[in-house]
Every structure is written in C-alpha cells, then in structure tokens.
Amino acid sequence: xxxxxxxxxxxxxxxxxxxxxxxxxxxxxxxxxxxxxxxxxxxxxxxxxxxxxxxxxxxxxxxxxxxxxxxxxxxxxxxxxxxxxxxxxxxxxxxxxxxxxxxxxxxxxxxxxxxxxxx
Numbered sequence: 001x002x003x004x005x006x007x008x009x010x011x012x013x014x015x016x017x018x019x020x021x022x023x024x025x026x027x028x029x030x031x032x033x034x035x036x037x038x039x040x041x042x043x044x045x046x047x048x049x050x051x052x053x054x055x056x057x058x059x060x061x062x063x064x065x066x067x068x069x070x071x072x073x074x075x076x077x078x079x080x081x082x083x084x085x086x087x088x089x090x091x092x093x094x095x096x097x098x099x100x101x102x103x104x105x106x107x108x109x110x111x112x113x114x115x116x117x118x119x
Contacts (some may be wrong), residue, residue: 003109004075007082010107010114011072019058023050027113032057035103035119066091070105082107 001009006025013021032053036044040057047053061068068090076083083106090099108116 001112002077003080003082003107004077006109006112006114007075007084007107008072011070011084015069015071019054022058023054025114026050026053027110027115030114031116033116033118038119064093066093068099070103080109082109 010022010025013019013025029049030053032047033044034041034057036042038044040060041047047056069088071087071089072084073087074085076085083104086103086105088099088101088103091097092099103119106116106118107114
C-alpha cells in the first residue's frame with residue numbers, strides 16, 4: 001500500500017465511523033496538530049498518541065455533532081508527505097447549525113503509518 005493509499009483509507013474508515021481502523025493506520029506516537037484557533041486545541045499544541053487524539057478530538061466529535069464528515073477533494077502525493085484539500089461537513093447538536101468549511105490536511109508517513117498530522 002502506498003502512502004497515498006493509506007491516507008485515502010484513513011478518510012474512508014473515518015467516514016464509515018471505524019475509528020479503530022483509523023487509529024490502526026496511525027503510529028502509536030503520532031503527533032497531531034489542529035489549526036491554531038481551533039476550538040478543540042486553540043493553541044495548536046500537538047497531541048501525542050492515540051489516547052490524546054481519542055479523548056481530545058474523536059470522542060468530542062461523536063458527542064457534540066449529529067454528524068461530522070471530512071470530505072477529501074484533492075490529494076497531493078509528495079512521497080512521505082500527502083496533502084489533502086478537504087471540506088468539513090457537519091451539524092452541531094447544541095445549536096443545530098451546519099458546518100461547511102474548507103481545510104487542508106498534511107499527513108507525514110513512515111513505515112506504512114501516519115506519524116504526523118497537521119490541519
């Protein structure tokens with residue numbers, strides 16, 4: 001499987017709600033950074049490892065959103081780095097407001113695993 005194939009598999013697993021499969025594609029010590037100003041980590045500080053990503057992001061998304069998707073549109077394969085242009089789609093439970101926003105994800109891979117993520 002190429003790095004591009006792995007990243008595409010991450011999005012497919014996330015879209016079907018298979019978080020264990022998503023985490024399986026991540027290195028156990030993955031460094032995950034949300035964009036500065038993001039409500040889940042405004043400082044942009046890195047989360048390290050599966051547990052932090054689960055607690056600080058995936059669990060919150062599941063609890064706070066009626067639905068939430070990261071829909072990839074364009075993939076840029078640069079070998080050990082894969083850049084993905086996406087759109088977030090969702091509906092926030094508390095307000096009922098919908099989300100439709102563009103973003104960019106940068107994945108770094110080594111040894112068949114995602115070792116770093118930057119939103």
